[in-house]
Amino acid sequence: MNTVPTRIAEPHYLVCYFGAKYAPMLGVLLQSIADLQPCRRVVLLHYDTPADVLRMAGGYSNVVLRPVERHSYPPAMAAALKPLILADYLASPTLAGPALVVDCDMLVRRDPFDLFRADDGILFTIRDGVWPINGGVIGIRDPHEPAVSRFFHRWADRIAEIARDPHLVAIARSDKHPYGHVDQMAFAQTIGYERGTSEFAVLDCSELTARAVDGYVLNEMRSVPIDPETRILHFKGGWHSILLDGHTFTRNRPMLAGWDMFTAYGDVHARARTFAGEAALQRQLGEMPSWYDASRRNVIRVRYALRRIIDFTTDCIAVFRVLAGRYRIIVRRNHGLCSPIQASSVAH
Numbered sequence: 001m002n003t004v005p006t007r008i009a010e011p012h013y014l015v016c017y018f019g020a021k022y023a024p025m026l027g028v029l030l031q032s033i034a035d036l037q038p039c040r041r042v043v044l045l046h047y048d049t050p051a052d053v054l055r056m057a058g059g060y061s062n063v064v065l066r067p068v069e070r071h072s073y074p075p076a077m078a079a080a081l082k083p084l085i086l087a088d089y090l091a092s093p094t095l096a097g098p099a100l101v102v103d104c105d106m107l108v109r110r111d112p113f114d115l116f117r118a119d120d121g122i123l124f125t126i127r128d129g130v131w132p133i134n135g136g137v138i139g140i141r142d143p144h145e146p147a148v149s150r151f152f153h154r155w156a157d158r159i160a161e162i163a164r165d166p167h168l169v170a171i172a173r174s175d176k177h178p179y180g181h182v183d184q185m186a187f188a189q190t191i192g193y194e195r196g197t198s199e200f201a202v203l204d205c206s207e208l209t210a211r212a213v214d215g216y217v218l219n220e221m222r223s224v225p226i227d228p229e230t231r232i233l234h235f236k237g238g239w240h241s242i243l244l245d246g247h248t249f250t251r252n253r254p255m256l257a258g259w260d261m262f263t264a265y266g267d268v269h270a271r272a273r274t275f276a277g278e279a280a281l282q283r284q285l286g287e288m289p290s291w292y293d294a295s296r297r298n299v300i301r302v303r304y305a306l307r308r309i310i311d312f313t314t315d316c317i318a319v320f321r322v323l324a325g326r327y328r329i330i331v332r333r334n335h336g337l338c339s340p341i342q343a344s345s346v347a348h
Contacts, residue, residue: 009096011113012041014089014140016082017104018070023053024244024286025105025235028265030060031272032107038062043094045085056281064094079183080159082135087152093143101138105235107268112218112231116141121208122151122191127215127222131180132195135187136234137219147208151190158186223258233261246289266292 013033017026033040042063046054047070057063071084086101093099098116100123102108115123116139123139126132140148162168162182171177172185178195179185187193191200191210202208216227221234235243238253243265249255255262266288276282 010041011098012043012095014086014099014101015042015044015104016085017044017046018048020050020053020284022104023056023284024269027056027272027285028268029102029104029106030057030063031275032268034060034062035268035271036108037111041095045089052280052284056276056284059276066094079181080156083152083156083159087149087156090143090149090152096144099140099143101140102232103136103234105240106136107233107265108231109233110231115213115218119209120211122202122210123213124210125215125219126212130175131184132178133184133188133193134215134219134221135183136236137232151202151208155186155190158190159183162186223253223261226260226264233264235265242289244286
């Protein structure tokens with residue numbers, strides 16, 4: 001196990017992790033950080049994690065493994081686990097200096113710590129759309145600030161309160177409110193979030209401020225070509241079935257739009273497997289979808305584009321045939337040449 005002395009002041013990442021399912025994505029995250037800055041510390045807060053996954057993660061010399069207590073919550077309140085784990089950790093943090101809390105299904109492309117300002121307390125990301133907030137990336141200017149630990153406790157408590165009330169859960173998931181999920185509603189209420197504002201005095205923690213950063217810069221979740229300014233890619237939601245289960249792209253995760261993100265993940269995944277070396281550790285990382293071959297990526301992309309064009313053309317032809325058939329019946333009806341049944345079908 002990698003350990004470091006306490007209270008070292010340096011920028012670092014915090015990652016909460018459990019189980020084995022997301023081990024391939026964890027490996028990609030750790031490899032991307034090692035590629036960018038091999039000495040940048042990553043504190044992995046883990047519980048219920050298989051030994052081989054911990055060996056895979058611990059193979060990176062910049063990773064600090066720190067076991068944490070698993071809080072008991074019913075499934076409906078599972079979203080409270082992350083802020084609770086962070087609150088417990090921040091009561092006695094391993095490292096000082098700016099910290100960036102990241103989900104395990106991410107990939108770091110550029111150093112994100114240049115986004116911190118001297119007066120920042122908490123950083124979070126917003127984006128355009130119905131539900132602007134996502135808690136996948138949260139920046140902490142000073143992990144040793146007592147108000148930070150209190151903030152995470154209040155966030156977790158508010159998640160639990162909302163999860164116990166079906167009416168509040170419905171509000172959290174409604175597209176009429178800027179939340180999307182229970183944890184995001186709790187986060188928004190804890191910081192006093194309002195649309196159109198980027199800086200907030202955290203409720204009940206007046207000495208702590210929260211600042212919003214554009215999601216495309218610090219937490220890119222869309223299937224889009226990668227912007228040069230983007231620091232972190234977030235492979236959430238539909239990406240899981242593609243990258244972990246080998247499924248094909250979908251309407252919500254189209255290949256042509258998300259190809260840059262897909263190949264960026266694939267390239268780092270290949271390096272992570274090479275770094276792991278040992279077969280048992282490579283198994284934890286899994287493999288890319290069977291239909292993907294990195295050496296033929298351009299061919300795959302062209303074939304996919306052609307298939308979409310063919311499918312679209314086929315659909316257009318089918319629609320044209322239906323409309324042409326109805327037009328012929330209308331013409332025949334106007335000339336008294338079609339049967340009452342045909343005329344009735346056109347009317348309907």
